[in-house]
Amino acid sequence: MKPSLITDHPFGEAYAKRLGVSPWGGNLPGPKVEEWRFTPLRSLAKIAFAPATAKVDAIPNNVPLIAGAARLVLVNGTYRKDLSTVDLGKGVEVYQGKVSAKQGSSLVALNAAYAPQSLALHVTGVAKKVIHIISISAAGSEPAVAHPRINVTAENGSSVTLLESHVGLPGQTYFSNPVASIAVGEGATVRRYVSVDEDSEAFHLATSLVNVAAGGIFEGFHLGLGGALVRQEIRVALTGENAKVHLNGAYALGGASHHDFTTVMDHQVPNCASSQVFKGVVDGESHGVYQGRIHVARDAQKTDARQVHKALFLSRGPQIDCKPELEIYADDVQCAHGAATGEIDANHLFYLAARGIDPETARSLLVEGFLADAVNEINTETVRDLFGSAISAWLKKREVRA
Amino acid sequence: MALLEIKNLHASVAGKEILKGITLNLEPGEVHAIMGPNGTGKSTLSNVIAGRDGYEVTKGQVLLDGEDVLAMAADERARAGIFLAFQYPVEIPGVTTSAFLKTALNAKRRAEGKKEIDAMDFLKLVKAKTAVLGMPYDMIKRALNVGFSGGEKKRAEVLQMTMLEPRVAILDETDSGLDIDALKVVSDGVNSLRSPDRAFLVITHYQRLLDYIVPDHVHVLANGRVMATGGKELALELEAEGYAKYLETAA
Numbered sequence: 276m277k278p279s280l281i282t283d284h285p286f287g288e289a290y291a292k293r294l295g296v297s298p299w300g301g302n303l304p305g306p307k308v309e310e311w312r313f314t315p316l317r318s319l320a321k322i323a324f325a326p327a328t329a330k331v332d333a334i335p336n337n338v339p340l341i342a343g344a345a346r347l348v349l350v351n352g353t354y355r356k357d358l359s360t361v362d363l364g365k366g367v368e369v370y371q372g373k374v375s376a377k378q379g380s381s382l383v384a385l386n387a388a389y390a391p392q393s394l395a396l397h398v399t400g401v402a403k404k405v406i407h408i409i410s411i412s413a414a415g416s417e418p419a420v421a422h423p424r425i426n427v428t429a430e431n432g433s434s435v436t437l438l439e440s441h442v443g444l445p446g447q448t449y450f451s452n453p454v455a456s457i458a459v460g461e462g463a464t465v466r467r468y469v470s471v472d473e474d475s476e477a478f479h480l481a482t483s484l485v486n487v488a489a490g491g492i493f494e495g496f497h498l499g500l501g502g503a504l505v506r507q508e509i510r511v512a513l514t515g516e517n518a519k520v521h522l523n524g525a526y527a528l529g530g531a532s533h534h535d536f537t538t539v540m541d542h543q544v545p546n547c548a549s550s551q552v553f554k555g556v557v558d559g560e561s562h563g564v565y566q567g568r569i570h571v572a573r574d575a576q577k578t579d580a581r582q583v584h585k586a587l588f589l590s591r592g593p594q595i596d597c598k599p600e601l602e603i604y605a606d607d608v609q610c611a612h613g614a615a616t617g618e619i620d621a622n623h624l625f626y627l628a629a630r631g632i633d634p635e636t637a638r639s640l641l642v643e644g645f646l647a648d649a650v651n652e653i654n655t656e657t658v659r660d661l662f663g664s665a666i667s668a669w670l671k672k673r674e675v676r677a
Numbered sequence: 678m679a680l681l682e683i684k685n686l687h688a689s690v691a692g693k694e695i696l697k698g699i700t701l702n703l704e705p706g707e708v709h710a711i712m713g714p715n716g717t718g719k720s721t722l723s724n725v726i727a728g729r730d731g732y733e734v735t736k737g738q739v740l741l742d743g744e745d746v747l748a749m750a751a752d753e754r755a756r757a758g759i760f761l762a763f764q765y766p767v768e769i770p771g772v773t774t775s776a777f778l779k780t781a782l783n784a785k786r787r788a789e790g791k792k793e794i795d796a797m798d799f800l801k802l803v804k805a806k807t808a809v810l811g812m813p814y815d816m817i818k819r820a821l822n823v824g825f826s827g828g829e830k831k832r833a834e835v836l837q838m839t840m841l842e843p844r845v846a847i848l849d850e851t852d853s854g855l856d857i858d859a860l861k862v863v864s865d866g867v868n869s870l871r872s873p874d875r876a877f878l879v880i881t882h883y884q885r886l887l888d889y890i891v892p893d894h895v896h897v898l899a900n901g902r903v904m905a906t907g908g909k910e911l912a913l914e915l916e917a918e919g920y921a922k923y924l925e926t927a928a
């Protein structure tokens with residue numbers, strides 16, 4: 276018997292009821308839940324996903340690699356030591372941990388119920404190597420679901436750079452529901468760069484739960500390049516004074532792709548700073564969503580929180596929804612948000628044309644430049660180059676289609 | 678046959694006629710200055726030749742080496758050898774000056790049937806050209822024109838010109854926003870490009886620029902027409918007497 280996500284998960288309608296979400300689609304958030312208003316899951320709920328069991332014996336060649344990185348491979352959420360680098364270098368250890376549900380949404384609970392084990396990283400010192408986590412989804416002949424779970428604990432004063440690539444085997448229908456929980460200790464630095472480049476039939480609903488302690492620094496960058504339906508939800512709690520968070524992202528969507536960035540920046544204590552730069556380009560019939568909530572608690576005086584989302588339409592077919600939300604209960608804070616959507620500036624195009632650059636090349640250059648503004652926020656050069664190349668490749672594919 | 682022939686050119690913007698019959702011939706090696714009060718069509722003329730959208734040519738011709746320029750798209754005109762140095766160069770965040778220059782240079786090379794320039798040769802070329810213009814080489818790593826001062830922007834325009842080696846260069850109020858030092862640097866750059874097979878059309882409001890870029894011919898443009906043509910002394914006369922008499926004649 277094939278268990279389906281919709282009917283056979285352990286929570287069922289009772290769980291949905293307790294969470295106050297719609298029971299349709301089992302424990303999936305319904306369209307009446309405000310946070311999911313722009314990302315309906317009807318198409319996902321229609322498919323009966325079986326647990327993924329397909330075999331993968333090598334890292335697919337569409338995964339971009341960087342030299343010198345330690346690789347940790349997950350196939351359908353299961354850690355594959357045989358495909359991974361054994362030596363991660365000093366300052367970081369990997370082990371398989373238990374998965375506990377703890378806080379979070381129904382998707383996090385679903386992950387907790389099904390995740391085989393977590394891939395746990397314990398950062399004890401200054402890790403020099405980039406840790407590259409490659410999460411591969413492989414469905415086989417039937418639609419399949421997998422629940423990768425990543426836990427990162429960075430001890431006080433430690434530092435680590437993580438790169439995550441989420442990919443799937445082409446031409447398959449799968450649903451990846453990854454959850455990452457990241458604890459940044461006092462004075463610790465965690466840099467985490469996530470690339471979601473799923474197949475055009477794929478669903479990917481990722482939740483990241485980040486906690487930053489006093490004096491800790493968290494730098495996150497999320498790239499979204501493909502998938503039928505992708506959501507990257509990042510919830511960051513700044514829980515110790517003088518914590519700093521830079522959370523940035525870029526997306527490039529074509530075809531019928533749907534991509535949703537939902538961020539929650541929760542300033543719980545005074546003297547913290549957070550900044551967000553998200554930029555996207557949309558083409559075809561795609562749909563881009565950015566929802567960014569900044570919450571500043573009553574005691575969180577001297578908070579400096581900034582947020583920008585800008586999107587560029589490459590044609591008239593796509594849709595963009597942008598919803599900044601500022602909830603500020605402290606009175607001595609600096610908070611700013613900006614949002615803009617538009618088309619490529621005709622003055623820019625003419626300037627490039629006046630230098631002999633044909634319109635198609637000019638558009639590519641301008642789009643790359645538009646996104647580079649966000650990509651340049653990445654402080655790790657190898658990753659910055661990698662993501663820049665991934666965007667260039669996306670644009671080249673687009674030219675071929677057009 | 679002149680290098681650039683402008684024949685009885687009429688052009689409108691949003692149905693309003695701005696150019697009312699302009700005829701100019703630029704021979705190879707010549708520098709022509711176009712002077713005139715604000716709002717008389719100087720910028721319209723440069724935009725029409727370069728092919729900016731929003732201008733409708735209602736009558737007349739523009740020929741480059743006998744080829745119909747107006748039938749070409751803006752990028753084709755540039756590859757054919759027309760270069761417009763902008764009055765207000767556009768700031769383009771995220772696109773480095775270097776990437777932009779390389780793309781433009783390769784577009785031209787491809788059009789000429791040449792191979793694309795390789796990365797090392799490109800850097801060497803830029804290094805040499807920036808040195809000639811007294812520009813810091815690091816400037817090419819910055820986003821195109823973003824945060825550049827007025828002088829830096831105009832120098833960047835001249836750098837592009839020296840890289841692309843156009844047949845006809847149109848300088849649209851290149852002196853605006855420049856102090857005297859920057860003006861001198863930019864003019865030196867332009868003068869270094871003067872050659873027997875290249876022509877310049879220098880559009881300016883003030884005579885000052887023409888002390889540095891000395892023209893062969895000066896034309897006074899008023900109310901969409903060339904009201905007078907003379908040598909470089911005409912510019913000095915305009916500086917002393919102003920444009921009033923041409924405006925009165927036109928009215």
